[in-house]
Amino acid sequence: MKKLHTSLSIENRNIKNRIVMAPLATWFSDKSGRVNEKHITHYGDRTGPGLMIVEATTVSPEGRLCAEQLGIFDDSQIEGLKKLAGIFKSSGALPGIQIHHAGGRSTVEYNHGLLPLVPSKSAMKEEKECRELTIEDIHRIQSDFVRGAQRAIEAGFEYIELHGAHGYLGTQFLSPITNKREDQYGGSLENRQRFLLELYSMVKKAIGNQAIISCRLGAAEKDGLTMEEGIDTAEKLKALGMNTIHISSAHTIPDLDLIPKNDFSTLINMGGIIKEKTGMTVIGVGGVKEPGTAEAIAEAGIVDMIAVGKAILCDPQWAQKTIEGKNDSIHVCIGCRRCFWFTTPEKCPVRIKREKAQR
Numbered sequence: 001m002k003k004l005h006t007s008l009s010i011e012n013r014n015i016k017n018r019i020v021m022a023p024l025a026t027w028f029s030d031k032s033g034r035v036n037e038k039h040i041t042h043y044g045d046r047t048g049p050g051l052m053i054v055e056a057t058t059v060s061p062e063g064r065l066c067a068e069q070l071g072i073f074d075d076s077q078i079e080g081l082k083k084l085a086g087i088f089k090s091s092g093a094l095p096g097i098q099i100h101h102a103g104g105r106s107t108v109e110y111n112h113g114l115l116p117l118v119p120s121k122s123a124m125k126e127e128k129e130c131r132e133l134t135i136e137d138i139h140r141i142q143s144d145f146v147r148g149a150q151r152a153i154e155a156g157f158e159y160i161e162l163h164g165a166h167g168y169l170g171t172q173f174l175s176p177i178t179n180k181r182e183d184q185y186g187g188s189l190e191n192r193q194r195f196l197l198e199l200y201s202m203v204k205k206a207i208g209n210q211a212i213i214s215c216r217l218g219a220a221e222k223d224g225l226t227m228e229e230g231i232d233t234a235e236k237l238k239a240l241g242m243n244t245i246h247i248s249s250a251h252t253i254p255d256l257d258l259i260p261k262n263d264f265s266t267l268i269n270m271g272g273i274i275k276e277k278t279g280m281t282v283i284g285v286g287g288v289k290e291p292g293t294a295e296a297i298a299e300a301g302i303v304d305m306i307a308v309g310k311a312i313l314c315d316p317q318w319a320q321k322t323i324e325g326k327n328d329s330i331h332v333c334i335g336c337r338r339c340f341w342f343t344t345p346e347k348c349p350v351r352i353k354r355e356k357a358q359r
Ligand SMILES: Cc1cc2nc3c(=O)[nH]c(=O)nc-3n(C[C@H](O)[C@H](O)[C@H](O)COP(=O)(O)O)c2cc1C
Pocket: 022, 023, 024, 025, 026, 055, 056, 098, 166, 216, 248, 285, 286, 287, 288, 307, 308, 309, 310, 311, 339, 340, 341
């Protein structure tokens, strides 16, 4: 049996195979932040992965990355999220969700009038409408993450991913470029790590073993953490009790001597470095379009699970076909990135072509 197809057990939870549906924002919601029929269809269409992660879902009304982002900041949002967890479970996947705060990547418009909050105002462009976080704000946002995690449990999720990558609030604290604070949350690496490490401990204390608590960590980013700092951050999360980590990065990564030269993406190899250095269960991501690539990564044991993003947007049945060996019937993502961010998956040219052919 191919390694990719084998199950694994994390914190006593069985995951049927090593394919993960990466968190992929749809922007299908509205000001309410609630799940609607479009989400149900979108997620319901995608079957096959062992773990499926609902897109970045904001824990605070002022932490939105777009005006139509999903939310987990109000009890009225639980019912819809419960439907998504149910859809994942009925497909045999472990139901996961990514909880998020955009910090300075938010805008007044995205927040429906609320001012974005940032670690350091001095690190932002002068014209940026925002306010610097007070210590009280920091603690309130950490509590929002805790409440978000509790709502996720109520909705039935068993994997909760804290967003610590891609330039959002977690990263804004970690990076010396966006964090110029002079209090206990800024300055030294230890201080810059404080927000995320405290956050993990608080969520862990609140929900215990009711879900796997992971983090999507930008382990090395241009203008962010260095790889050594990323390893240090992962090691500290592990020391606090985290077993599983999802390694990613949104910005161009500097040429890293540590990255081995092989057929896989820099991001996948970054995940491999974190696995090797920390011994954590690592989800790797980045550039997997063909089943053969995912199979080769799994076989080489670079990371434990392989998250797939654009390829699953392009062909909703990518994971199912991969597991069934129907590789030839996969509609392969051409990497045009038209699905990226503020456009919608419906604009995928491969999908448009396919739908035309089916008519
Ligand atoms: C349309 C789109 C939406 C995304 N939304 C999220 C998100 O909500 N949270 C996140 O951490 N990453 C998000 N990403 C990044 C993906 O999870 C993934 O890391 C990235 O696409 C690289 O993997 P791939 O090469 O398999 O696509 C998004 C990417 C795309 C293309």
